[in-house]
Amino acid sequence: MSLETFRAETRSWLEANCPASMRTPMAADEYPGGGRRARYKNSETKDWMALCASKGFTAPTWPTEYGGAGLNVDEAQILRQEMARIKARPPLVGMGLSMIGPALVEFGTDAQKSEHLPKIASGEIWWCQGYSEPGSGSDLASLQTRAVSDGDDYVINGQKVWTSGADKADWIFCLVRTDPSAPKHNGITFILFDMDQAGVTVKPIKLISGLSPFCETFFEDARALKKNVVGRVNEGWTVAKRLLQYERTMIGGGDGGSTRPKIADIAKSYLGESKGKLADIALRQEITQHAMDDRAFGLTVRRTSEESKSTKAPSFVSSMFKLYGTEQNMKRSELLLKAMGSQMLGWEGAGFDAEELDSTRAWLRTKANSIEGGTSEVQLNIIAKRVLSLPD
Numbered sequence: 001m002s003l004e005t006f007r008a009e010t011r012s013w014l015e016a017n018c019p020a021s022m023r024t025p026m027a028a029d030e031y032p033g034g035g036r037r038a039r040y041k042n043s044e045t046k047d048w049m050a051l052c053a054s055k056g057f058t059a060p061t062w063p064t065e066y067g068g069a070g071l072n073v074d075e076a077q078i079l080r081q082e083m084a085r086i087k088a089r090p091p092l093v094g095m096g097l098s099m100i101g102p103a104l105v106e107f108g109t110d111a112q113k114s115e116h117l118p119k120i121a122s123g124e125i126w127w128c129q130g131y132s133e134p135g136s137g138s139d140l141a142s143l144q145t146r147a148v149s150d151g152d153d154y155v156i157n158g159q160k161v162w163t164s165g166a167d168k169a170d171w172i173f174c175l176v177r178t179d180p181s182a183p184k185h186n187g188i189t190f191i192l193f194d195m196d197q198a199g200v201t202v203k204p205i206k207l208i209s210g211l212s213p214f215c216e217t218f219f220e221d222a223r224a225l226k227k228n229v230v231g232r233v234n235e236g237w238t239v240a241k242r243l244l245q246y247e248r249t250m251i252g253g254g255d256g257g258s259t260r261p262k263i264a265d266i267a268k269s270y271l272g273e274s275k276g277k278l279a280d281i282a283l284r285q286e287i288t289q290h291a292m293d294d295r296a297f298g299l300t301v302r303r304t305s306e307e308s309k310s311t312k313a314p315s316f317v318s319s320m321f322k323l324y325g326t327e328q329n330m331k332r333s334e335l336l337l338k339a340m341g342s343q344m345l346g347w348e349g350a351g352f353d354a355e356e357l358d359s360t361r362a363w364l365r366t367k368a369n370s371i372e373g374g375t376s377e378v379q380l381n382i383i384a385k386r387v388l389s390l391p392d
């Protein structure tokens with residue numbers, strides 16, 4: 001099918017099937033992540049996910065046998081553009097789709113792919129990431145959670161921290177130490193297991209906002225089947241690093257800002273217009289520069305994904321995307337703050353509408369962008385060493 005035909009068909013499918021309520025911005029506390037314990041604010045969110053899943057549009061580039069639509073890079077881009085055109089909400093987001101899914105496509109056995117990928121694409125299973133531990137964040141390879149062989153299982157003891165969504169997750173992808181005598185990068189295994197078992201305890205960490213986006217996660221004789229080891233035993237670091245590249249690519253974004261409301265439009269509504277342009281000239285220049293940088297970034301991400309079409313996997317370049325994309329995202333929030341002023345500093349009360357209250361929370365949330373998925377300093381180290389080949 002030609003790209004023009006694909007665009008026309010996609011457009012008419014979206015027009016016919018995307019309800020008006022799914023063409024509005026998502027509230028800060030809405031998260032279409034699927035999962036058995038998911039609580040949706042309304043059934044339309046769930047219906048939209050199911051409808052898109054039936055077309056493979058929740059995981060557009062995954063093979064059709066695993067619940068995807070089997071789209072190539074260009075078709076997937078068109079789908080994103082067409083969804084952005086009508087302001088359609090993403091039908092499904094989360095670590096299943098953007099992190100463990102792609103890692104399984106690359107490293108999983110056929111049995112693991114058949115078992116896990118369709119349940120991710122359909123939104124049945126919500127995943128969380130068991131990487132960080134107290135004392136093992138940037139120095140992730142120093143992790144201490146121990147897994148000991150016991151028949152068909154591994155028995156797991158230890159603690160993870162900052163486990164996003166662990167209190168809602170059905171399964172975890174987890175890094176465990178299987179050979180404590182090996183050098184730290186070598187004795188690590190990447191394993192999947194069910195969170196719904198007696199050996200797993202989750203304690204949500206309550207933030208000042210009252211929300212608990214992440215948790216402490218404790219394992220006391222938790223069990224994981226050996227068939228759920230991804231890659232080789234003691235060689236999980238290879239899978240772990242690749243998954244971080246998928247994560248960093250996802251956090252960096254890089255759609256050229258095409259899927260979000262334009263800052264200029266929002267600024268105009270708060271600060272007024274002069275001859276169709278934002279009245280505040282200084283802010284107009286800053287916003288224009290940001291829009292140009294967004295566009296250049298989007299094109300760079302696109303060029304890189306074109307170049308890696310043969311491998312389909314990200315590389316250490318993902319650290320550049322993560323660093324720059326999060327810088328852009330944080331700048332975006334600061335520009336919105338300049339435009340909206342004190343209307344973006346509300347926490348509750350009648351003086352603010354729902355979108356303004358969401359903007360406040362979204363602005364505060366961006367503060368974590370330079371930490372999550374590996375800090376900006378760590379990305380700079382990776383770029384220096386792995387991309388630019390600078391000496392240690």
Ligand SMILES: Cc1cc2nc3c(=O)[nH]c(=O)nc-3n(C[C@H](O)[C@H](O)[C@H](O)COP(=O)(O)OP(=O)(O)OC[C@H]3O[C@@H](n4cnc5c(N)ncnc54)[C@H](O)[C@@H]3O)c2cc1C
Pocket residue numbers: 128129130131132133135136137138139161162163164165214368371372373374375376377378381
């Ligand atoms: C919103 C959010 C969600 C998260 N979700 C998850 C999750 O789901 N699962 C999970 O496993 N983890 C998660 N994390 C944890 C995240 O991966 C870690 O916070 C991150 O890797 C940093 O580790 P740390 O917090 O231990 O900081 P540390 O490693 O203690 O770093 C402290 C400071 O020292 C700097 N630093 C450390 N080493 C170096 C170095 N070699 N060179 C230069 N500077 C250095 C860092 O940049 C940082 O500024 C999440 C974090 C956030 C903020």
